[in-house]
Amino acid sequence: MRHTDKVSRMLCSARAGLLATGLTLAGLAGGLAGCGLQKDIDVVLPVLPAQLVVEAYLENGQVPRLTVTESVPYLSAPTPTVPTEVAVTLTLPDGSRENLRFAPGLDRRTGKAYTHIGTRPLSPQPGQRFQLEVTDNKGRRVTGTATMPGRIPIDTVEWQFNDREPEFREALILTRFRDPATPLNFYRLMIHKDSINDNPESEFVVQDRLNNGEEFTLGTSYRFRPNDTVVVTLFHLDQAYNNFLESVEDARNANGNPFSQPAGIRSTVEGGLGVFTVLSYDRRTVIVR
Template identity: 35%
Template sequence: MVMKYITRFFCFSGFILALAACGNLEKEITLDLPPYESKLVVECYLEAGQPYTALLTKSAAYFDPFTFESAEEFLQILENDAEVVIRHKGEEIKLQNDLNINPTTAKIFNYYSTELVPADYENDFELEITTKDGRHVTATTRLLPKVPIDSVVVEFDAKNDTLARTLVYFQDDPNTTDYYRRMIHVGSVLNDPEFYFQTGDDFVDDGTVVFGSAFDYAVGDTVINTIFHIDHDYYLFLESIEGAVDANGNPFAQPGVILSNLEGDENALGIFTGFSFDRVVTIIQK
């Protein structure tokens, strides 16, 4: 047994020494990359009772300098002067091209309508985009009903009773395949989320879902738990984005591919989806 561990040690050490010996084997090379063709990027989210909005931008090449440090850089990637139409039950809603921000969510959009999205969970919404240079994009989605949170339980750590976690309980319909996104904010939903993930419901046995957290919260903290009910397209989109981020800069990883429900001759990136959410604000108390 001792010899086995000694052998493993020397094999590992030899591997490290081999890597160190290659430290000077460096050579700069110049690659002639083909010119990058910018793609249309679409984000259009439907929420019952909220105005129709969409953000249309243009993708950039991997090595293009882009820092988001100035408004000018952001304005350069906006896709303006497109015709954006959403159809629902025979009605056509045309979105105006105007840069704006939602003060409640801090989300930026450059197309909008003052009409509100109806709470219709039975009929399709259809998106059609025609850019100023003739590119054409379509997509179809539906709204999903809210899945209410039953309760949020605060539980203090048995080893360190100054820190607590939250447990979120809600019910999953066993007769349907559902997808959820869970987010935790501290202080305000305008802050970056402390924690988030998305999942299907294939792990649920008895219909009750419990999402926990780490023991990260002190007495007086405001913890905001949100459960989004999302569709399969949005779930795949989010998973593919996270996969692409993880692969970025990793020479041993496969290049990330963004999964999208957009169709048309543009090969656009992005998502057109409807969702709903329930949210509970909890102030940590003993």
């Protein structure tokens, strides 16, 4: 199996949902046509050149990995396009440059596919700046810069059980942390059960605009059983990455909803689409007793 085929299979599931949404809307249109309300409209979609799409998350203690694909028309087949003639260069805080090689694979720790990988683990420190350059044989060039935010520690992770019968007994999770006095801090709290490879049980994206310098308390619903292993991760985000996450959520909510405003992705890179950021987080693993 070719590298590109392997990566395409790993990446195609995200776009399969778009096709399912399209089938649902087609069924709705058919129902309206049966009521005599049909009106044929020819929609001319603009033909846009394919852009490079980059997804890169640098992390302390991990070898840098990133994914490079191409954008495709909205109504095209849900198969990601993986360009192979792509050069990726990461510039470290000390000015040294590392070329990431094309070696598609799957990160078993996170469950994410990647196309390019570095040679040695990174040791980023808060305030350090990294640069990314992605070029291909078609003359396309994507660049980005990212600075590591400071790590914000989790103060406590607590759980509280409801008062139902033992077989229906469930707990909620409360996470507390202290926001620093400096303004414009953004956070993403993810709560997983058993493994970070799975989708989170709960997720929050918050900022300190209304409670700068105060304690945050974020809680889930009653959804955890006794002896569940819960992984709580608090990410401290820069503003560009926060804006990217919000735009992705807006686009997801608008997809297939005729009453929603169209939403575009607010990339953190220039010359293409995608995200380049340095992750800064604190993580706690607890067993609900």
